[in-house]
Amino acid sequence: MSYLAPPEFATRMVDAGAAKMTMSTRDTLIRSFMAGAILAMGAALAITVTVQTGNALLGAVLFPVGFCMLYLLGYDLLTGVFTLVPLALIDRRPGATFTGLLRNWGLVFVGNFAGAFMVAVLMAIIVTTGFATDPDEVGQRLGTIGESRTVGYAEFGASGMLTLFVRGVLCNWMVSTGVVGAMMSRTVGGKVIAMWMPVMLFFYMGFEHSIVNMFLFPAGLLLGGEFSVGDYLVWNEIPTVLGNLVGGFTFVGLMLYTTHVRTKDTSPKPIDVTKPGLEERVSVPVAK
Numbered sequence: 327m328s329y330l331a332p333p334e335f336a337t338r339m340v341d342a343g344a345a346k347m348t349m350s351t352r353d354t355l356i357r358s359f360m361a362g363a364i365l366a367m368g369a370a371l372a373i374t375v376t377v378q379t380g381n382a383l384l385g386a387v388l389f390p391v392g393f394c395m396l397y398l399l400g401y402d403l404l405t406g407v408f409t410l411v412p413l414a415l416i417d418r419r420p421g422a423t424f425t426g427l428l429r430n431w432g433l434v435f436v437g438n439f440a441g442a443f444m445v446a447v448l449m450a451i452i453v454t455t456g457f458a459t460d461p462d463e464v465g466q467r468l469g470t471i472g473e474s475r476t477v478g479y480a481e482f483g484a485s486g487m488l489t490l491f492v493r494g495v496l497c498n499w500m501v502s503t504g505v506v507g508a509m510m511s512r513t514v515g516g517k518v519i520a521m522w523m524p525v526m527l528f529f530y531m532g533f534e535h536s537i538v539n540m541f542l543f544p545a546g547l548l549l550g551g552e553f554s555v556g557d558y559l560v561w562n563e564i565p566t567v568l569g570n571l572v573g574g575f576t577f578v579g580l581m582l583y584t585t586h587v588r589t590k591d592t593s594p595k596p597i598d599v600t601k602p603g604l605e606e607r608v609s610v611p612v613a614k
Contacts, residue, residue: 328511328512328513328516329510329511329516330509330510330511330512332582332585332586333586333587333589335506335509335510336582336583336586336587337586337587338509339409339410339413339506339509339579339582339583340410340413340414340417340419340583340587342410342509343407343410343411343412343413343414343419343422344414344417344419344420344421344422346402346407346410346411346430347411347414347415347419347421347422347423347426347427347429347430348421348426349430351433354402354430354433354434354437355433355436355437356437357400357401357402357437358401358402358403358404358433358434358435358436358437358438358441359437359438359440359441360396360399360401360441361396361401361402361403361437361438361441361537362403362437362438362439362440362441362442362443362445362537362540362541363441363442363444363445364392364395364396364399364401364441365392365393365396365403365438365442365537365538365541366392366441366442366445366446366449366537366538366540366541367392367445368388368389368390368391368392368393368395369389369392369538369541369542370445370449370464370541371385371388371389371391371392372385372386372388372389372529373385373464373467373468373471374464375388376467377463377464377467378463378464382530383530385529386526386529386530387526389525389526389529390504390521390522390525390526390529393501393504393521393525394517394518394521394522394525397505397508397517397521398508398514398517398518402434402437403434403438403501403505403537404431404434404435404438404536404537404567404570405497405498405501405502405505405535405536405537405570405574406501406502406505406574407430407431407434408431408498408502408570408571408574408575408579409498409502409505409506409574409575409578409579410505410579411427411430411431412427412575412579412580413579413580413583413587414427415427416580416583417583417587435567438536438537438540439540442537442538442540442541442544443540443541443544445541446540446541446542446544446545446548447544447548449465449468449541449545450465450545450548450549453465453468453549454549461549461550465549466549468542468545468546468549468551469546469549469550469551469552470546470551471542471546472542472543472545472546472547472551472553472558473546473551473552473553475534475539475542475543475562476543476553476557476558476561476562477552477553477557477561479561479562480557480561486561487561487565490534490561490562490565490566490569491565491566491568491569492569493532493533493534493566493569494533494534494535494536494565494566494567494568494569494570494572494573495569495570495572495573495577496528496531496533496573497528497533497534497535497566497569497570497573498535498569498570498571498572498573498574498578499573499574499577499578500524500525500527500528500533501524501525501528501535501570501574502573502574502577502578502579503524503578504520504521504522504523504524504525505521505578506578506582507519507520507521507523507524508520508521534562534565534566534569534570535566535570536563536566536567536570539558539562539563539566540563543558543562543563544558
């Protein structure tokens with residue numbers, strides 16, 4: 327069968343987390359760099375479609391193209407390793423340590439940012455004809471996104487920060503569900519469908535994804551957005567990363583691990599009627 331039952335794919339989640347924790351520095355950086363770049367291309371596609379058609383839903387429907395491609399190619403996002411890698415530590419897999427967990431998260435963050443930033447520079451070149459003209463419609467939209475989702479939150483102080491954090495939580499709840507979705511099937515079609523649905527939801531709902539923002543906000547700064555690097559870090563990236571960590575690990579990784587790997591079985595055990603002394607206590611109905 328192409329579908330894997332929850333206990334099967336939950337075990338694969340732990341296996342994946344253990345493999346990522348012990349992966350070499352070179353491979354971790356390559357895979358995370360390519361993941362950040364491809365996801366940024368998907369975001370660029372979604373924004374271009376939204377601007378050109380005026381239909382935000384269509385942009386959201388197409389955004390998961392990048393997400394599906396990068397996971398089918400075996401690349402890694404920070405949001406995914408937030409969910410999977412801690413499970414190796416909880417399951418006490420050989421070689422799994424807290425230091426290894428932090429190492430993996432740090433390397434993936436660096437790789438994702440480098441890949442997303444590269445695409446931000448390339449897109450800035452495209453929408454300004456090599457910085458020779460003012461940004462086109464897509465470039466202008468990139469600038470306004472950065473402003474509304476940094477200084478826009480800052481205007482509301484603590485309430486804005488709370489809203490930003492919650493959007494980060496809900497985002498990786500959905501994105502990590504997509505990551506796990508890729509493990510539910512053995513076929514490419516099944517993997518794509520399972521990844522597509524939750525990722526489309528997060529993008530259309532405007533939740534905050536730390537790696538997508540690694541593309542959107544540097545691009546906005548390059549294209550004249552009226553916000554600073556400090557605004558980006560304090561009023562978006564850092565709270566979003568923390569929200570993504572809480573959402574992915576708590577509501578996806580930990581829940582699936584707890585109920586499908588460490589299942590608490592409370593069903594009654596069958597009685598062994600072959601043991602001496604039990605025959606008289608077990609009544610067996612007799613057909614008439």
